[in-house]
Amino acid sequence: MTPPMLSKGQNAPLPEDAKHIAVVLGWAEPNFEMAASALLLGADNKVRSDADFVFYNQPESSDGSVRFSGSTTGQGARARITVDLTSVPSDVHAIALAGSVTAGDFGALGELALDITDETGRPLARYATRDASTESAFVFGEIYRRGNGWKIRAIGQGWESGLAGLATDFGVSIDDSNEENAGSGGFGSKPSRQSSSAAPVGPAASIEHPRGSSYRLWGEARRWCDYELNLEKQYLPAVRSLFPANMSDDGSVLTPDVQLVPDPGGPHGPWSISVRAKGQTIGYLDPDNGPRWAGPIRRIIASGFVPTTAARIWANEYDGWDGPELRAGVQIALGEPTLAIPLNEPPAQPYTLLPRSAIMQVTKENEHFDVLRNHVPPNGHGLLFVTLVENVPTVGKAKAHVEVRIDDQRVGQLTPQMSQRYLPMIQHLRARGLTTACWGDIKGSAVAAKVRIDGIKANEATPAVLNGPPVTVARLCLANPDLNRYDLTLMRSLLTPVPPIPPTPTTIPKEPSDSSIVRFEKGGGRYHYIATRRGDSWETTATGDWGSIDEVMSWTNLAARVRTFRIATQWSPVAPRRDPQVRAHLAVVRFTIGDRYLAAINVCTDGRAEGNWYTTITDRAERTLPFGDYARWQDIAEHGSHIQLATGWSELT
Structure with a gap:
């Protein structure tokens, strides 16, 4: 059984009887290893907790519904995940299916494939792609709820930030001790060299956001x-x-x-x-x-x-x-x-908003709950602006660290190790007169709250971030209940309704003259037809009137159902018994039997002498002719007269 072949972005329903499925991620290059992972996502497209991240170091979800089953290399390299759809918690809306490599990138793996099968091995869906390049993590697809059932969608989206970057994008908290050591490469240790070419930014440089942007x-x-x-x-x-x-x-x-x-x-x-x-x-x-x-x-x-x-x-x-x-x-x-909208206003002072990267946990929030409690929304979760400020201790030997603020009030700090990865950039932007701002989220209750930030580190900063125009967000009017x-x-002009575009009328080519022969395709090139004009109608090589092409059609009906026609423009006589040209795939001939003008197309692909010919003979005409809508070359050669082969074609416009 051939499974549905999905293109990027397409989806397909999973059969109702598919309760236990296997997800197989495959790749062509046998010398590389890829690990499979899965993320159980809630309605907000985030994991409910870190326990929803299934990978090689956490091979099973807490409820047992999703399991990582290992990887193999060599010929037939693959990584496998199993999913028990009957055990997936009701508040899990989707399961993202991903792969990652620790060495190299996905571009080196050759063709990537996602195969879904049921517990009997029956194929349910397949997605194959060669779009990957420099990514080290890749979401192949997702299984998601639709009504009372499940569907599979092909995604084909990569992450250059690896498995950690992918996981944090879906809400998994990554311990910064697992990050690379600070100061390795990039902008890291040389902020002063960059700052010399950057224009200072003062209050007058604040960016206006034009109406309608x-x-x-x-x-x-x-x-x-x-x-x-x-x-x-x-x-x-x-x-x-x-x-x-x-x-x-x-x-x-x-x-x-x-x-x-x-x-x-x-x-x-x-x-x-x-x-x-x-x-x-x-x-x-x-x-x-x-x-x-x-x-x-x-x-x-x-x-x-x-x-x-x-x-x-x-x-x-x-x-x-x-x-x-x-x-x-x-x-x-x-x-x-x-x-959709941050809980607080953008910073009042000149600032620039960092691009997002990987989500990091803020520390020591418990010391500042008196501030945080004012920002916890009624539903317990919200997004907000945070600013990152260098804090240099005035006593003792403690190193400078990054202080995290909301509305210019301290709410926590980054660890010493992570601070060193942000400080060179914060110092550089401060020299330009800019405060460093980034995306943050807060989760909390009446008694406690946690804050996370998401912004690139110094070694990830591009010249546009360091020395380009500040990135700011427009201020909005007050919320109104x-x-x-x-x-x-x-x-008002935006709110004017835009009516649907009417369907584009089909442009029908001018009808060719009597006795003309045209060739066309259906089914994406899988089916090939010819048709010949006889007076006011066209006789085709269709074998009945049960499909989209009938045996006899008007030009208006035929042209409305066909994308492109090619018309025969040149003909050459055929030696019926020995002309090798008639063995060619899609060879077209015209001939007569008595006073009947006919044509035929050879759909045989292996060059056999007898061919596989479909003719323009209708069921009605077949009653008086020696053969019907299907013939061998021997039949045409024996009974046909004035046989000619089409040797020139042009597109009909």
Whole structure:
């Protein structure tokens, strides 16, 4: 049995009877070893705890539903994970399936493959790719809930930061003692050399954010598109417009930014939120998510900005029953609405926001709970701005360390080791008059709280980070509990509904003259046909009227169901008994039997003398002719007259 072959971004349902499945990650290069890992993810696309990270040092989830079963190298190299779908906790919404290498990168492994089988070995799905290059960790796909069942999606997303970077992106806390030693390479030990070429930045250099500019969702899923849009047929033309006119037969994948725009007159009622790409509506958040997202989306728009996030859009065209059809999917980085906007305002002093890297735990927060308790949101989890400040002890021999602040109040610090990895960059930016800011998250209750930060370290800083313009985030208007009281008039033009693009009418080529012969394909090139014009109708090599191509069709119906025609323009006489040209795959001949004008195409691929010929003889005509819609070359040579071979073709426009 051949499993469904998935392209990047595509998904397929798992059979209802598949309760225990095996995930096999394969690679072509036998001299490398790859380890498989899995992450059990909640509704926020994060692990519920570090126990949800299954890998070689923690080979089983706490509930026993997911197990790492080891790796093999050599021919047939593979790594294996098993999943008991019946035991996966109900609050686990997806299981990310990943691989990692400790030496080299995924580009050296050759073709990568993800195979899903059930406990009997029955193949359920397969995804293969050669897209990897310098990554040292790679998410092959995910198993996720859909209704009462499960589906598998091909992801194909890599991380250059290795297994630790991948894990932290999904909420796993990595102990900084496992990080590389500070000061190794990069910017590490020489901040002064960099600072000499950087322009100081004062208060006058604060960046204005023009009205109508993008405001990225603060909690977007960081390269991981976690929300699948229910793509309705009426929006397929808009999706198709995003891709080149000549799409690859294997399909294409785009990763554009998309905008989330309120549409009170939309299909899901007053809280409808449209998803737009390049000015076109490509769908809507589902009816449950529209009201949940109304608050942050309206607040951003009332502030004069456009809510923006990342997307992954895949599409491929195929031959449908009535002509070319589009199959597509849209996933966007959404996360949770409570994490879309930071809990606090951006820093009041000039600052620059660091790019994200790996999440690090702040220490000694327990000493500052009097400050933290004011930032713990009602649901216990939120995102916020934090700043990193050098603290140089004035007494004793203690080394300088990084102090972590929220709204300029100390809430903890980094360990001495990790501080040394941040201080050169903090010092460099301070010399430019900039405070170092980064993303942070807080989880807590009425009695305790934890803070984590996410920002690149000094050795990861690029010249753009060190010496380029400051990266800042726009200030928003105050939150309003009455969502209808947000004043959206600043962005009135944005809120104008964008109607769906009407389907592009099929352009039908001009009908060729009588007796012309055309050739065309269906099924993505798997099926080959010819047709010849007889008066007002076309006789084809179809063997019945049960498919998309009938034996006899009008030009209007035939042309509407075919992407491209090629028309025969040159003909050469055939020596019926000894001409080797007729053995060629897709050779086309025309001939007569009595007063009947006919044509045939050879679909045989191995050059046999008898060939495998399909003719334009209809079921009705077959009653008076020596053979019907299928023939051997011997039949055509014996009964046909005036046999000619098509030796020239041109595209019909």
